[in-house]
Amino acid sequence: MNQLKLGIPKGSLQESTIRLFRQSGWRISLSDRNYFPEINDVDIHCAICRAQEMSRYVENGTFDVGLTGKDWIMENDSDVMVITDLIYSKVSQRPARWVLAVPLDSPVRDVKDLAGKKIATELVNFTKRYFAAAGVEVNVEFSWGATEAKVISGLCDAIVEVTETGTTMRANGLRIVTELMQSNTQLIANKTAWDDPWKREKIEQIALLLQGALRADDLVCLKMNVSEANINGVIELLPSLNAPTIAHLYQSNWLSVETVVAKQVVRELIPKLIKRGAEGIIEYSLNKVI
Structure with a gap:
């Protein structure tokens, strides 16, 4: 029996990934001690894997398809198919930014000022390649965590760390020197699996429905009744x-109007619609927009 091996990222992406799959039509059931969650699709076999390692396991065929950050694909220099970008933070649509940061009182103003200095980061290979391309020789050390504290306490001269807005770094007394890269979540596939017609069709199905669910997350449907006399003003x-x-209401000169709009405009739009004569306005969420 054909079966697609799907890698689910463990850690910060796990909950949002499972939620996104649920909205797309797949229920993934986890238990605390099980690295092989159940899914309501006999054609898919799931396993949990750290996002940092996902691209390596997709590349070597352990997984046919998986989700991870663009940053970890670049860190591992993985030869995989990027099927689609998936930005599914419920709080912010900003990509993650990997930045070079130093203490506020550091004399470092430019990448070249770090020649011969020590840099701590979890993104070791990418950082080494970045500085090599800039022609600056540095000592890059792997950081197991609490990276910001290391530069503040003098254990290193600079850090390469991930942030969205930089607010936390400023609060901790750090200054961003430059941005090295931006990252977002990506659906990736093993190249051999992508060449298999059955697996490719299944991967395309997953990508289509995940993107549909993401698109729906920013939209709502509005439904209302409007008299024929007021319809043009409402449609505007x-x-x-x-x-x-x-559509016409039964034996009436009233109309039922239905449309899809962005969530962020609804609070301004509804009062305007009422002023134009709309009544019985209903707002409801969407699962997918394809």
């Missing part, structure tokens, strides 16, 4: 994917 306000759906 309504954004939509193509055009609003309009």
Whole structure:
């Protein structure tokens, strides 16, 4: 029987990944001691793997497909197929930024100022390649954690660390010298698996539905009743994917109007719709928009 081997990232991406798959139609069931979660699809076999290692296991065929950050693909220099970008933070749509940072009172102002200095980071291989490309010789050490504290306490001269806004770094007395890269979550596939027609179709199905779920997360559907006399004024306000759906109510000069809009405009839009004569406005969430 054909079966697709799917890698689920352990750690910070795990919960959002499982939630995204659930919204896409796949229920993944985890237990605390089980690294092989159940999924409601007999064609898929799941396993848990750290995001930092995922691309290596996808490359060597342990997994046919998996989810990990672009940063760890680059760190491992993995030869994999990137199927699609998946940005699924519920709080922020900003990508993660890997930055070079130093203490506020450091004399370092430029990458070249770190020649001969010590840098701590979890992203060792990428950092080495970055400084080599810049022609600056540095000593890059792997950091097991608490990386920001190491540069503050003088255990290293600079760090390469991940951030979104840089607020936490500033609060901890650090200054960003430069940004090295931006990263987001990606769905990746093993190249041999991608060449297999059955596995490729299954991977494409997963990518399509995950993207549909992500798209739906930023949208809602609005449904309302509008009289024929007020319809033009209401339609002028309504954004939509193509055009609003309009249907006559039974034996009435009123219309039912339905459209899909971005979540962030709803609070401003609904009062305007009421002023234009819309009534019985209903807002509901969407699972997928394909």
